[in-house]
Amino acid sequence: MSAVLSFRRLGALLAKEFTQMRRDRVTFAMMLGVPLTQLLLFGFAINNDPKGLPAAIVTTSHDQYSRAMISALELTGYYRFTHVTDSAAEAEDLITRGDVAFVVTIPSDFGVRVERGEAPRILVEADATDPAAASGAIGTLGTVAGEALLRATGREADAEAEAARRLEVVVHRRYNPEGISQFNIVPGLLGVILQMTMVMMTSMALTRERERGTLETLLAMPVSPTEVMLAKILPYLAVGAAQVTLVLGAARWIFGVPFVGAMSVLLGAIFVFVLALVLLGYAISSFARSQMQAMQLTFFFFLPSILLSGFMFPFRGMPPWAQAFGEILPLTHFNRIIRAVMLKGADLRGVGGEMLVLALFVLIYAAIALARYRRTLD
Amino acid sequence: MGEAVIDVRHLTKRFGGRTVVDDVSMRVNRGEIVGFLGPNGSGKTTTIRMMCGLLTLDAGEGRVLGFDLATETAAIKAEVGYMTQRFSLYEDLSIEENLRLVAGLYALPCPRETVAATLGGLGLTSRRRQLAGALSGGWKQRLALAACVMHGPKLLLLDEPTAGVDPKARREFWDEIHRLAAGGMTVLVSTHYMDEAERCHRISYIAYGRLIAEGTVAEVIEGAGLHTFVVSGPGLDAVARRLRAAPGVDQVAAFGVTLHVVGRDRAALEAALAAAGPGLAIAPAETSLEDVFIQFMGAATDNMG
Numbered sequence: 001m002s003a004v005l006s007f008r009r010l011g012a013l014l015a016k017e018f019t020q021m022r023r024d025r026v027t028f029a030m031m032l033g034v035p036l037t038q039l040l041l042f043g044f045a046i047n048n049d050p051k052g053l054p055a056a057i058v059t060t061s062h063d064q065y066s067r068a069m070i071s072a073l074e075l076t077g078y079y080r081f082t083h084v085t086d087s088a089a090e091a092e093d094l095i096t097r098g099d100v101a102f103v104v105t106i107p108s109d110f111g112v113r114v115e116r117g118e119a120p121r122i123l124v125e126a127d128a129t130d131p132a133a134a135s136g137a138i139g140t141l142g143t144v145a146g147e148a149l150l151r152a153t154g155r156e157a158d159a160e161a162e163a164a165r166r167l168e169v170v171v172h173r174r175y176n177p178e179g180i181s182q183f184n185i186v187p188g189l190l191g192v193i194l195q196m197t198m199v200m201m202t203s204m205a206l207t208r209e210r211e212r213g214t215l216e217t218l219l220a221m222p223v224s225p226t227e228v229m230l231a232k233i234l235p236y237l238a239v240g241a242a243q244v245t246l247v248l249g250a251a252r253w254i255f256g257v258p259f260v261g262a263m264s265v266l267l268g269a270i271f272v273f274v275l276a277l278v279l280l281g282y283a284i285s286s287f288a289r290s291q292m293q294a295m296q297l298t299f300f301f302f303l304p305s306i307l308l309s310g311f312m313f314p315f316r317g318m319p320p321w322a323q324a325f326g327e328i329l330p331l332t333h334f335n336r337i338i339r340a341v342m343l344k345g346a347d348l349r350g351v352g353g354e355m356l357v358l359a360l361f362v363l364i365y366a367a368i369a370l371a372r373y374r375r376t377l378d
Numbered sequence: 379m380g381e382a383v384i385d386v387r388h389l390t391k392r393f394g395g396r397t398v399v400d401d402v403s404m405r406v407n408r409g410e411i412v413g414f415l416g417p418n419g420s421g422k423t424t425t426i427r428m429m430c431g432l433l434t435l436d437a438g439e440g441r442v443l444g445f446d447l448a449t450e451t452a453a454i455k456a457e458v459g460y461m462t463q464r465f466s467l468y469e470d471l472s473i474e475e476n477l478r479l480v481a482g483l484y485a486l487p488c489p490r491e492t493v494a495a496t497l498g499g500l501g502l503t504s505r506r507r508q509l510a511g512a513l514s515g516g517w518k519q520r521l522a523l524a525a526c527v528m529h530g531p532k533l534l535l536l537d538e539p540t541a542g543v544d545p546k547a548r549r550e551f552w553d554e555i556h557r558l559a560a561g562g563m564t565v566l567v568s569t570h571y572m573d574e575a576e577r578c579h580r581i582s583y584i585a586y587g588r589l590i591a592e593g594t595v596a597e598v599i600e601g602a603g604l605h606t607f608v609v610s611g612p613g614l615d616a617v618a619r620r621l622r623a624a625p626g627v628d629q630v631a632a633f634g635v636t637l638h639v640v641g642r643d644r645a646a647l648e649a650a651l652a653a654a655g656p657g658l659a660i661a662p663a664e665t666s667l668e669d670v671f672i673q674f675m676g677a678a679t680d681n682m683g
Contacts, residue, residue, distance in 0.1 A: 012482020016471065023470050213466040220430055220460040222452060222485045378434055 004224050013223070013231030021235055027201065035193040035243045042189050048181045049136045055102035058091045063111040065152050069122065072148030073104065076364050078137035101127045102137065113258035115155060175343045182255045187342045188311040190247040191334040194274055195305050195367035198240055202281025203294040205232040211290055225373040233278045240274040251342075261341035265348050269337045272358045276330045279365035305331040332362045380407035383533050383564040384429060384636040386440025386447065387632060391424050391433060398424045400587035401438070401652055406566055407458045411559045413578030414568040417675055421566040421587040423463060426535050429566070430460045443532055456484070459526035463537040465518045469511025473502055477525060478509050484529035494522050516547035523551070526559060534558065536567040540574065552577050572668045590674050595667055605644045606629075607651055609637040611658035624650035629672055 021028060059066050071081045083100060085091055091103040105123040111119040124141060126134040176183045209215040251257040288294035306312060307321055309331040315323060326332045333354045340346035384406040384414050391399040399421040406412045416422050427433040429442055431451030445453045467476045477496055481489035497503045500520055513521060519539060540548045559565055575581050575595065582592040591598050618637055621630045626646025631638045641647035
């Protein structure tokens with residue numbers, strides 16, 4: 001009579017959940033609105049390798065060496081000289097105010113020292129309050145400046161000879177040779193969007209019933225915990241599927257993110273990940289007393305996920321304890337899988353370990369959720 | 379004695395350190411309508427929730443419909459209809475969708491027909507697509523009752539079903555309860571209203587978690603051992619003030635142009651009345667259920683210290 005799972009009862013509960021979801025227009029709009037806005041904002045706005053940054057040049061001499069240096073810097077694409085001045089004080093003012101990100105100072109004896117064969121020097125001051133913004137531009141400096149000078153003095157032949165003596169280092173920027181941020185961000189966004197919407201919505205699911213008093217009626221009827229949980233979770237799997245379609249479609253057709261791996265592997269990973277998320281949300285909703293608390297708990301989980309999962313900042317760049325913390329977040333593992341599959345073409349063998357970790361999260365969250373669910377109102 | 383539908387003994391429930399229900403025993407026979415009375419926060423809702431398996435017992439034991447309260451709550455839930463104090467069907471579902479959900483959860487054999495018949499019985503067929511949240515208080519109450527009897531429960535637990543409902547709707551509601559009881563359903567209904575208590579076969583009075591009195595209305599009134607006099611005449615305000623201070627007088631309440639004076643000790647009461655003032659008409663009257671309950675509440679507060 002009270003079997004663990006009756007499809008009649010589950011069907012009745014599912015019909016109810018879908019009807020309620022359809023009626024709740026704000027939530028419904030959010031399910032598709034959140035991925036869309038995040039995609040557009042993050043996808044178009046974020047750039048980890050900014051170019052064309054405003055720069056000022058301080059120089060008193062306008063000889064060929066200075067000009068060669070300036071045009072060489074401009075050619076890297078990182079510098080856009082917006083101010084030319086002969087006053088160090090004015091340049092200082094510009095960088096303090098934030099009008100420019102760089103001040104390049106070419107001393108007045110620059111040309112003379114080059115011609116005499118002494119060691120010429122230029123000073124590049126970077127606004128490094130945001131290290132990421134400055135690093136690309138600084139990184140190009142050494143080689144660019146040296147080569148420009150050699151060209152200007154007509155000693156390119158020497159340069160080649162010089163190069164031949166040096167150790168040759170070959171760098172291949174693999175999987176994303178042009179260093180396009182979106183190739184990294186858009187796949188990562190799928191996990192972030194799913195994490196945010198899935199956990200939040202399912203965490204509200206039970207608490208809403210508790211707040212409105214409907215849980216009492218539900219519990220007074222012969223339903224099993226498994227039925228209630230499945231009915232709360234299945235609709236959100238459908239929502240997740242819609243979001244996945246949206247994001248993957250945008251990745252393909254709007255952002256042109258390459259997809260070199262197998263779709264089936266990715267979909268499998270997404271399914272396990274979403275399952276973990278909705279179960280986490282459900283577990284949260286069995287702890288939270290109100291929808292407000294559910295929301296707070298969701299964000300308590302969401303912030304570390306977005307910061308420590310390797311979505312925003314390089315995972316390997318974090319101190320060991322932060323990496324250890326990142327490992328217990330499902331999003332970390334999902335980000336590794338999706339980037340590996342989409343950009344590197346990893347197969348099931350390559351991401352199997354990460355998949356198992358995700359599956360482990362599913363088991364843990366399901367156990368918590370079922371253990372915490374009570375048939376009573378105690 | 380008939381067949382016991384509710385037979386619970388020493389029910390106890392604590393929340394935190396507070397004992398909300400304290401050693402309550404109760405027996406309700408098949409086909410009976412039993413009124414469950416008591417002031418706010420006296421433990422009525424908690425007791426009812428324990429009886430339908432919504433709360434675990436901290437102490438005590440019992441059987442509802444022959445099923446054990448501790449181990450067979452699933453079986454109890456299938457055969458009990460429980461109507462909550464607050465409207466707790468889904469306000470964002472239509473009337474019909476709510477009934478369909480209930481029909482589905484009880485796995486009724488012909489859900490479509492049952493829902494249609496229920497809608498017809500309520501007179502809501504034409505409004506079946508309206509959201510339940512848009513119904514007035516009286517209609518919500520009728521819908522909630524219809525939803526919890528749809529699966530033909532043997533026991534109906536109603537928690538203050540008529541709070542905030544107008545007198546006509548209340549009258550119809552009680553007619554329906556009596557019809558259901560005549561059909562063999564057993565009903566336990568909590569209420570604040572004295573007129574509703576009088577429509578029950580028996581009543582149980584609970585205060586501060588303890589069961590204080592039970593029996594028919596007449597038995598409860600008689601058991602209280604109160605004596606009541608009606609006083610009328612000039613200057614009743616001053617008379618009331620004097621009587622309240624007098625020994626032997628437990629309650630003085632103004633009813634229109636008369637005073638109801640109640641006390642346990644008849645001799646002391648008569649003495650107090652004789653000294654109350656000149657020119658007063660004093661006549662013995664029947665003690666009402668309300669007088670008895672006010673007395674109980676006063677006594678229970680004293681016990682709480």
